[in-house]
Amino acid sequence: MKLPQDFSLFRDYGMVLVLVLLCGMITWATWEEQHPSDASAGVALANGLYDLKGEELHVAIMARQTKSDDEFVKAIEDQIAERGSSVKAVIRVRNPRDARIELEKLGVSNTRINAIATHNFCFSTWGVLKQATLDGLASSHKSFKDIRPYKPKSRMGSAFLSAENLIAILNQNAPVAIMAIGMTLVIITAGIDLSVGSLMALSALISAVTLRSWFGDADASALGIITAFLLGILVCTACGVFVGLMVTWFQIPPFVVTLALMMVARGLSFILAGGADPVDIQATGAELLYSGTILGVPNQIALMLCLFVIAHVVMSHTALGRYIYAVGGNEQAARLSGVPVFWVIIIVYAICGASAGLAGVMDASHFTSGRPKAGEFFELQVIAAVVVGGTSLLGGEGKILGTFIGAMILGVIQNGLNMQGVDSYTANVVYGALILVAVLVDQLKRKLLN
Amino acid sequence: MSNDSAPPPLLEMKGISKSFPGVRALDNVDLTLHEGEVLALLGENGAGKSTLIKILAGAHIPDSGHIYIDGEKVRMESPAAAQQAGVGIIYQEFNLVPALTARENIFLGQHSMFSLTNRSQERAAATELFHRIGIEVSTEALCRDLTVAQQQIVEIAKALSQQARIVVMDEPSAALTPREVEGLAAVIKELKDQGIGVIYISHRLDEVEAFADRITVLRDGKHVGNQTIDEVTRDQMIEMMVGRSIENEFPKAASKAGEVILEAVGLHRLPAVKGVSLTLSKGEILGVAGLVGAGRTETARLLFGADKLDSGEIRLHGEKVEIKSPRQAIKHGICLLTEDRKSQGLILGQTVQENFGLANLSDFSARGFVSRKREGSAFGSYIDQLKIKVTGGSQIAETLSGGNQQKVVLAKWLQQNAEVVIFDEPTRGIDVGAKYEIYLLMNELAAQGKAILMISSELPEVLGMSDRILVMHEGRIAGEIMDPASATQEDVMKLATGSTGEVAVEV
DSSP, X not given: OOOOTTOOHHHHTTHHHHHHHHHHHHHHHTEEEEOOOSHHHHHHHHHHHHHHHGGGOOEEEEEESSHHHHHHHHHHHHHHHHTTOOEEEEEXXXXXXXXXXXXXXXXXXXXXXXEEXXXXXXXXXXXXXXXXXXXXXXXXXXXXXXXXXXXXXXXXEESTTSHHHHHHHHHHHHHHHHHHHHHHHHHHTTOOOOOHHHHHHHHHHHHHHHHHXXXXXXXXXXXXXXXHHHHHHHHHHHHHHHHHHHHHTSOOOHHHHHHHHHHHHHHHHHHHHTSSSOEEOOOTTTTHHHHOEETTEEHHHHHHHHHHHHHHHHHHHBHHHHHHHHHHHOHHHHHHTTOOHHHHHHHHHHHHHHHHHHHHHHHHHHHTEEOTTTTTTHHHHXXXXXXXXXXXXXXXXXXXXXXXXXXXXXXXXXXXXXXXXXXXXXXXXXHHHHHHHHHHHHHHHHHHHO | OOOTTOOOOSEEEEEEEEEETTEEEEEEEEEEEOTTOEEEEEOOTTSSHHHHHHHHTTSSOOSEEEEEETXXXXXXXXXXXXXXXXXXXXXXXOOOOTTSBHHHHHTTTOSOTTOOOOHHHHHHHHHHHHHHHTOOOOTTSBGGGSOHHHHHHHHHHHHHXXXXXXXXXXXXXXXXOHHHHHHHHHHHHHHHHTTOEEEEEOSOHHHHHHHOSEEEEEETTEXXXXXXXXXXXXXXXXXXXXXXXXXXXXOOOOOOOOSEEEEEEEEEETTTEXXXXXXXXXXXXXXXXXXXXXXXXXXXXXXXXXXXXXXXXXXXXTEEEOOOSHHHHHHTTEEEEOSOIIIIIOOTTSBHHHHHHTTTGGGGEETTEEOHHHHHHHHHHHHHHTTOOOSOTTSBGGGSOHHHHXXXXXXXXXXXXXXXXXXXXXXXXOOHHHHHHHHHHHHHHHHTTOEEEEEOSOHHHHHHHOSEEEEEETTEEEEEESOGGGOOHHXXXXXXXXXXXXXXXXX
């Protein structure tokens, strides 16, 4: 494949390499035998059983009473029916003792069973499925002649590298990644915004409180919910505009303005909540922003990807993007070249505020409540994502897609530490050190390339 | 200066060669400097002057060649080693800490980390140094409060305090007023008298003629010539530098002023501009001369909307216009090439094409999207037209020489097709060859009917290129010279220093 001349994935997005390396490391660390128990495993097990026994198949399914097992059981039933046979019994129990009781009952009822379909969890932890136990049952109940347990094939793999887990990483990190878009623009103009974490809480609280007091609480309509969410985002955008004005008109360093706003917004969130407890959102439908999907993609992920694509296009293909880079590169020269510096600064802080507002309503939807403690210390995570993504704190350079990679690197590190069962204190130490290593690798790579 | 029994020269650099990836920066270059001698090191930008100086300073290690001081071979392996050997370098961009005093700057880095400093001793030593140089600067003034000339004195004092016997001055006069340059001349003479060897780098040939005893010329990394100043004419110097003869340093074309385009009436912005009125016509080059601080740049910034007017008005084609920002000025067809390209003209970290496009994005945009392709092809035509030496549109602006940077800025404004072009010190820090090209371009612009305002501190340039000259003094127009061809530098200086009986024009 021939790439355009001035595009090089590894030059522009060197952190891709770091991300790939990290994923590789975590995959390697979590590489072990996997025992699938999802719907597709159920289908495969059903097919396997039918192919083995054909018309002679008399199968009972044994599983726990959990949601994921529902799918597993249903998949087996459906597939057996599909092949023209039927499942003779379904045993859904909470513990091995009950399982044994249920099996006894089945034996007493004299139902012919020669196979028990189950998954690895029940098979390996429930003594009742041991061959010796089953043989014992078979000898006392004729209908259980030749009874054997069957489970889906296990394979080697990594729990990290499963689609499920990767989607969870994307979903969990969507709010930070979205805020990192706004932060990237701000940092490219050589600014900083410390208020995003607090604005996130403020936005969540404004949504929750207005839903409760203006839009009819539990009876809120879809329109009411959307309005409440938009209101949260709007207030945060206004906060961003305010920051921009302070920075341009009054020449107050953005660090100071946003530090002040950080405290004000956090305080307001607690005041709105009337304390440290979350304000519950009773309205049905408010959770859809978090739990819903578009074309099978969770809403948050779809939203995040859309925003990244839009931001990337704006930054690399529009005049506004050019202006933002120019203001960060040399504000004087930009102004003297006719760049409307005032508006550029206002716009970037407004976008940053809006992205924090959006992250806030996403949080409100996730927890169906406005949490005054939402987004605590997120500003640092967001800045870390931007910096790891290769944006210079000095301004003038940085890439939106780099920020996406940066956010994902942080997400992957966190996820990996979780999977390894590292406790949260140790995780913090490793997390901090890995951020440094990631940036160091990038710097070394740059030095080597030059 | 030398005879048979003379001691070995103070400094000898023999057969110095240095290559960088893809470039042979220096090729077997020799340089000799005697005690009490001023050697002018001449060459266009990119000729290898800075590389040679960096080798002397210990910042680069030569691939081959040797350096001798007092006939003894020395190895300049680090800046510290060079300092130890008595080499003091005064770079164009000073290395002073603005928030420290002159005294503190002079002795900066000469104490070990935990030693105590002795103020009164240092003050006495600093005063003594200034005395040696012959110019008094307050030892306790913060460097950021000093003028450029004073800062230069501090740099020289710093070099002397480190026992420098070889002092290199890189474009020392670039930011000085004519009067300050005279002061510098005296300083250089003092240094000479004390037996210090001075290597003087400047693009200003009249200074070279006035200060130097000898010249060494480099071209394309090669040693072209070595002459005493009496043996060589100015034209020969230029020819040695550019490798061809330039018949006329200032190729002023006859131009014909047309109708008045821009009119400024009573522009005020304190403290720098105190009532400036001027008219600028189609097809003319209006020179603006004056001392640094006379309010020339500030006036240009007012015309360009970069600063806010206290009072006064600007008319374009006879109609009053409100210019509140550079953006509006550009819309009205006014553009400004700033005196300081690095801090105001260019975004150094961006590519030349992006710099070019910044003011012209609307030309290359469709439905809000900027077409890099169209931008690139437009810029490409300027690369050819202006003979900009770049590897392509994606070269980073910082890596260009001064002349080429100026051309990129010029391309940016040519694309705007502005009616009024304000040049503020258009050739500062630009070498002879590129200067010449910029003069030709100014002629061409004037011939196309553009109105050109040229602010310059180089009197030969103002006299040589202008159709008309305004001289500013302390925020006002001190006088006008209608016929630059028959005027002299003294005429301009009289007005600029306010030493004539003429009344400043006030409205």
